[in-house]
Amino acid sequence: MSGVASLRVTVAGGSLGGLCAGVALRGAGCLVDIFERTPHQMTSRGAGIVVQDDLTSLLQQNNAPTLPTTSCTHRLYLEATGGQGKMIPMPQHFTSWEAIYRTLRAVFSDEHYHLGKTMTDFTNEENYVNVLFADGQTCSADLLICTDGIHSKTRRRLLPDIHPHYAGYVAFRGTLPEGAADSDLVNFFDERFIFCNARSGGHILCYLIPGDDASIERGKRRLNWVWYVHVKEGADLTALLTDSQGQQRESSLGPGEVPQSRVKDIHTQAEQELHPQFARLVQATPDPFVQSIIDVVVPQMVFGRVCLLGDAAFVVRPHTAAAAAKAADDAASLATALMGSATSLERALSIWEQRQLETGRSLTDYGVMLGSRWARAR
Ligand SMILES: Cc1cc2nc3c(=O)[nH]c(=O)nc-3n(C[C@H](O)[C@H](O)[C@H](O)COP(=O)(O)OP(=O)(O)OC[C@H]3O[C@@H](n4cnc5c(N)ncnc54)[C@H](O)[C@@H]3O)c2cc1C
Secondary structure: OOOHHHOEEEEEOOOHHHHHHHHHHHHOOOEEEEEEOOOOOOOOOOOEEEOOHHHHHHHHHOOOOOOOOEEEEEEEEEOOOOOOOEEEEEEEEEEEHHHHHHHHHHOOOHHHEEEOOOEEEEEEOOOOEEEEEOOOOEEEEOEEEEOOOOOOHHHHHHOOOOOOEEEEEEEEEEEEEHHHOOHHHHHHHOOEEEEEEOOOOOEEEEEEEOOHHHOOOOOOOEEEEEEEEEOOOOHHHHHHOEOOOOOEOOOEEOOOOOOHHHHHHHHHHHHHHOOHHHHHHHHOOOOOEEEEEEEEOOOOOEEOOEEEOHHHOOEOOHHHOOHHHHHHHHHHHHHHHHHHOOOOHHHHHHHHHHHHHHHHHHHHHHHHHHHHHHHHOO
16 A cells, blocks of 8 residues: 555445545545435435534544534433423434535535446455446446445345344334424423333434524424334334335335325324323324334455445444444544555554444444343333
8 A cells, every 4th residue: 555645445325424434534635436326415315313422523523514413401201191201411412314414515525426326336356446337437446435325235245144134123203393393392392302111112202403404593493203113024014114106115214205094003103102292293293204123233344445334334223323423433443544554455454344343243232232121111
């Protein structure tokens, strides 16, 4: 390796993992190009994310603008039967997928961020990687970083025996603009991170997040809720993951894709299962979405000059609030390993892989432990 500054890096996948990798490695002096298969800007998608230090450090170290965040001062634990619940002081910050995406994009040049580019193949040569895209374009790089997400085709190809494992429950999720909610409902949820066990198991939580265009102005934020519900694998799960057009989806349905009959069921279930304020919140959300909870643990993240990063490697449960932070940590650690091992790319990747495998394993274990804790509490 002739030094990290001259390293040509191709990143396949331009969501948060790909952007964290791009920003961190460019900050280390590499020449980075990011290729994202989605043809248009992805700013108006995604829901809430709890802010973690790994992400804010990466942003600060790379001179990113301030991440738009909301905050709470307390946690409140409610019971489905109603009542005031139990409040404890616990300040926390929240953001949205869109706010993180915009902040990362602000420090990664348009010239090197390529939309509508699907990587279809790569070959690991001795001293470089050849990458092929769906439109026939090819490029060669010193390092290929695959950040192609939870259903990564690269992971399937490199680790064919590793399969996502369904955890036995799903998250119904929703966001509701403050302006579309009654003011007393907004006041109830504002400044607090609120949890409630559901009557037949599972639980729901809510916090406020930035609104459209990552706005944090009062009146423009969104209420963000996540409701964990047990769903048996097989016919029940298959039916739940069938969208409004009758198409069977792999693991999630986005806003507007859940059939109206199912939205009605979710609203009815909320009345039966949740604290009255949470029932109101869910019922006021016209377009809830569904995400099945899965675990992925990989035994390897480096394959010659190809690496898996973010959800393409480990998939951790949302209770850890760590998916975006893990992507940031993967990216920052890779930059550090490359800068600290100026003579051998192989050695730098090996140091990085060892560290990130440990981090990934401990985060997935932590998520499984948190998931089983509330499953036992039923
Ligand atoms: C649109 C969107 C919204 C999200 N919203 C939330 C949210 O609200 N809350 C939350 O906690 N998490 C959300 N996530 C997931 C979150 O981004 C990840 O869990 C985490 O940040 C790690 O990101 P990742 O980049 O590794 O994977 P992902 O975010 O899944 O990104 C993978 C990216 O790779 C692209 N891609 C896949 N195959 C190819 C290919 N062959 N060539 C080029 N590009 C390819 C995909 O289009 C996608 O943009 C969202 C993800 C996406 C894509």
